[in-house]
Ligand SMILES: NC(=O)c1ccc[n+]([C@@H]2O[C@H](COP(=O)([O-])OP(=O)(O)OC[C@H]3O[C@@H](n4cnc5c(N)ncnc54)[C@H](O)[C@@H]3O)[C@@H](O)[C@H]2O)c1
Ligand SMILES: [Zn+2]
């Protein structure tokens with residue numbers, strides 16, 4: 550019998566991806582196959598496309614899936630064919646040492662911890678920019694979408710909201726904290742929303758793109774600073790009376806990491822979300838020679854079905870609405886054009902909805 554095929558976005562080599570026909574996945578033991586109804590492109594996919602983050606040639610990329618269960622493998626119970634589900638970008642196994650110790654994102658591929666091990670889709674296994682997706686450890690990762698929520702209301706929860714909010718959660722923001730968020734791309738904007746949810750008082754958003762600064766205001770920043778025109782460290786110290794309680798880094802550069810640290814009051818918390826390359830340095834004066842009681846924490850996007858359920862509850866009860874970030878829509882067949890628009894940040898793009 551002929552193997553059924555599907556359309557998928559395949560990475561071939563740096564700067565070369567293609568939508569092509571590939572075999573449709575089947576669900577093995579503990580797996581599920583979903584028919585993708587909506588997905589999107591992440592900044593990390595741009596790193597892959599540009600060859601800055603290596604993946605195997607031939608891999609289907611993408612890691613933000615919403616879809617309908619098409620096939621359930623043996624051992625997956627409590628779900629039905631036809632259920633509409635959200636799956637996190639990170640798919641923990643739920644059984645390894647890391648998962649059972651609460652470090653879901655650092656899930657091991659054996660039984661142990663593995664750095665970034667929970668990120669599988671479009672990294673170590675085929676991803677979501679396709680007509681069908683095989684979900685590993687389905688029992689731990691399929692989250693049924695409440696009927697009243699549309700796909701567009703939940704697709705950004707898979708990655709950017711989970712990541713951005715976790716930047717605020719890892720910083721352990723307390724009621725009344727002042728928070729500065731460096732960069733207002735999709736991740737930083739979600740961190741701004743997360744800071745508001747956690748009870749921050751003053752939220753300062755930093756970026757150099759006027760459209761993104763306006764969106765930051767719309768989503769909850771009290772003050773926005775254009776780093777091209779303002780000495781951000783001086784201004785944050787002035788606005789906060791000596792330094793912010795929390796700084797969230799959402800870009801991944803030496804410059805923003807260092808400025809985030811310099812904006813803090815002694816004993817403040819730096820929560821870092823950016824993906825860095827090369828070397829990251831901490832000048833001694835920026836953290837009081839190591840004895841300023843600073844805390845620096847880093848976080849990889851939390852995944853798993855319970856995380857997705859909680860995030861969907863926030864949308865269901867009107868606490869958050871990230872849909873304004875979905876600025877453009879493309880069919881899967883034209884995803885290469887969507888990558889170009891997104892990569893060049895043309896036309897005020899923030900996130901693109903991709904429909905197979
Ligand atoms: N921790 C995680 O789990 C996780 C998950 C997804 C993405 N990321 C990383 O988060 C980072 C941000 O992702 P994104 O998709 O929001 O990126 P993006 O490229 O869309 O946005 C970056 C923003 O930074 C702004 N910027 C540039 N220089 C700046 C400066 N000096 N000061 C302030 N702002 C500046 C740009 O104008 C832009 O709006 C990336 O490093 C990405 O790889 C991390
Ligand atoms: Zn991502």
Ligand SMILES: [Zn+2]
Pocket residue numbers: 641642643644645646647648649656657
């Ligand atoms: Zn695990």
